[in-house]
Amino acid sequence: MKFLISQRSPGKDDFQKLELKYQVEAGTAGPYSIVTEKDTSGYSGQGLRSFIDGYIRDFNCAMPDVASQTENAIGLITKQWPVPNSISGSFSTAIIEEKTGEIVVCNDAIGVYPLYYFAGENEFYISNSLIWLGVVSKASVDEVGLFQRTYCPEFANIGSRTLLKNVKRLLPGEWIRFRKSGEIRERKYDNELYQQLSDSVAPLKYWKAFKKEVSYCLAEEENVHVALSGGMDSRLIMGSVPREKQLFCHTYGQEDYYESLIAKRIAGLYDANFRSYSQPELNFPGKEVLEKYTIETEAIYLNHWLEILEEHEIENRENMLVGDMTESLQGRNLPMKKNWKNFKQYYLGRKEYPLTENTREKFEDWKDGVISKYTGLISQKHLNRINVQLTEEQINNEITADLEELFLRIEQHNLPYLELVSEIFTWFTHSRIPMGKQILILNSNFKSFCVPMSVQILRLTSNLHPNLRLNGRYIKSLFASVKELKLGASEPTSQIPFVPFNSPEIFKVPIWFLRSEIDDFLIKRVMKSGNPKKRYRVLKSFNWVEVYQQPKMEAKLWSYFEKNYLGEGYTNAVIYGALKRRDLEQWPLSNINIINAAALNAELALLKALKDE
Structure with a gap:
């Protein structure tokens, strides 16, 4: 590749x-x-x-x-x-x-x-x-x-x-x-995104275009693999795959995790082969595994994928479809205020959101906010930690210039609403690199493709008026009106358990709220007690508390930085932060910041080693 x-x-x-x-x-x-x-x-x-x-x-x-x-x-x-x-x-x-x-x-x-x-x-x-x-x-x-x-x-x-x-x-x-x-x-x-905004795109028209894209994408494939989370993005993919293809679905997590059970049921609806993979220790992989995927993909980021890749036996590199960027269809990156008033008016009441006109003054204010966010951690202490010789002012000016490069790309689209400005910035940053790494790492064993990110589908999605997409309005209409998707809508989602996705909101919302509140209570109880064995969530699912309790975790952390190219101050802060999560002095969040540091150090080590040989 x-x-x-x-x-x-x-x-x-x-x-x-x-x-x-x-x-x-x-x-x-x-x-x-x-x-x-x-x-x-x-x-x-x-x-x-x-x-x-x-x-x-x-x-x-x-x-x-x-x-x-x-x-x-x-x-x-x-x-x-x-x-x-x-x-x-x-x-x-x-x-x-x-x-x-x-x-x-x-x-x-x-x-x-x-x-x-x-x-x-x-x-x-x-x-x-x-x-x-x-x-x-x-x-x-x-x-x-x-x-x-x-x-x-x-x-x-x-x-x-x-x-x-x-x-x-x-x-x-x-x-x-x-x-x-x-x-x-x-x-x-290419400035074609958002150029024909419409509030009247029929779901069946969108679905016809989506199926056509998938059919052309898979034209040479007999076997099709799907990264199946059980969410709406992977259900959209499942429904679009031509019926003559042999489907193989893969998910990470133990077989009895709620998310795995939902994914298995979705696979069964479409007569697909299904397999779940569970190697939680790979969330802190051995140094040799970390280096292997750094060399092969340069895309170590979210290590859940390693649970699939390390167990999957490669015969031929077959297609793997992923559903990332289906979130664009659900309007998740549109920055709407989340409060009870808006929830009642726009989610339950289905009123149209008031969108903000993208004027020059507001665009400049938005830019200033983004620049402040990206330059906020510039300090001499942080520069010293990673042995950077440039001054704070030089780093600030360079980061601002890099952001201006993206701002110009956004400005070239002449977007009518500030909410769309924020959304496309997220696509150009979060979707492009962190989400993109999920596609790249799967390329080690598969030919990994993301149809919702394709040229024509993303154009079509971006042209859906924001008020069509917000709160999942459009994707709900797809699953309510498209024959192939109604099947997937008959199962619950991981966020709202027990009731099918196509149930009335009057049933779904209270369940979602109750589950969230109980999960929050259980999390706080674990932290207050300092006991990692206490129940973590209402339904059995991936448990970061347990991941940080792995007996070899600390040894693996130190091994990542045996040859240190990031500076002792930085790596010590990363390692000791991880140990605080293990000891429940901090909440055990996803370890993305830790693995990022380890993968970055591995890239630098590899570059130096190959140059010096």
Whole structure:
């Protein structure tokens, strides 16, 4: 899946370094040297050579003819951006024009499949692997990028910034044409989201488009795997898969967890094979497992997926569908005030939300709020912890400039409501990197695709008026009117147990409220007593308290940082924070901040080790 395009021929040492960790092949295309993993997908024809992460489809071609779809789409992308409505998919791609030596790189409107580029004085590289590019180019660590990965929201880089100096990542919806010298000849953006807002999109019209996308996505697949949570996103996927496909559903968690039981019932409704995986110790994996997935995917973040990946036996890399970004259909990222008055008026009463006009003044105020949030943890103490030499002012200015890059991308969409501004910012940050990592890590064993993130489906979803999507209004109408989805609506959700999803709100809301209150009470009781064995929730489900009680957890924590590239002050704060959660001096939250630090340290260690060999 990994590839590296280089203006110079990597030396024997470069190949030896890569082959210590990867099975690679070398070749040429036009004036470039190419290094690829053996299973890297791509296209060659019409004088073009392309490398593709994700999938690209052309609706103007017959559905089974994926080869023609790819050929048409790749040829069109070199000439036209954004793509017309006949082209869809969720992808990033690099396309070499062998005759001219020019290269076109692009990604879809969100850009979960990363694509990196680096143009030095006498060298030019493009890759979908930051580690590969860093090793061969010998780019140094970027201190601003390091601070963003340790202290900024999402523990993620912002905009085009990466962990390596002068190495850029494509922005959401970005298209660039490079000359063979590495200079940028032309740059374009896909600003098609939200451009045809409508409050009258019939559910059956949306469903027809969604099924078409899924059918084209799966055109070459006989077996289809689904990451099945039992929520509405995975039910939407389940209902859309053509009935002739053989379905295999996977969920993490013990068989008797409430969420696992619901997922199993959903799988049964669609005659699918079902398996749950439970290895809770992998939430703090051994160092060798952490390093393995850092090397393979560069996407360690939410370790629940390791419970599936470590047990799943690979014969062939088959398709895995994930339902991320279905949350866009439910309006979860629209920032509406949550209080009793709004709940009565807009959730129960179904009044339309009053939306905020996106004026220049309000947009600038919103930007100021975002900048304050992202720069709020800049302090000399934090810079000293990670051994950063830049000043507080320099870090502040650089982070602000990175945010301005995203603000400009948002501004180019000319959005009418401030709520949509907040939503697309979330898509460009949270959805693009942390959520995207879930897709990337599944690529280690599967060909992981996210249909709700595809070009045409995300355009269609974004054009649904916010008042259609808020409070799950539109997804409820889908499950009430679409035959294939009514089946899934007959089962409860994990948030509201005991009653089917299609039950009246008068039954669902009290159950949701009561469960939430009891769960809160049980959590506070565990903390007050200091006894990790007390009941954690009303219904048996994943228990973070137990995860932090693993006998080898502390030893694993210290092992992650045996070779420390993040600074003793930072790693000690991470480790001792984890131990406080274990001892119930702090509430045992998800360990994402801890695993982020461990994975980041592993990336830095790998870059240094491969460079030094």
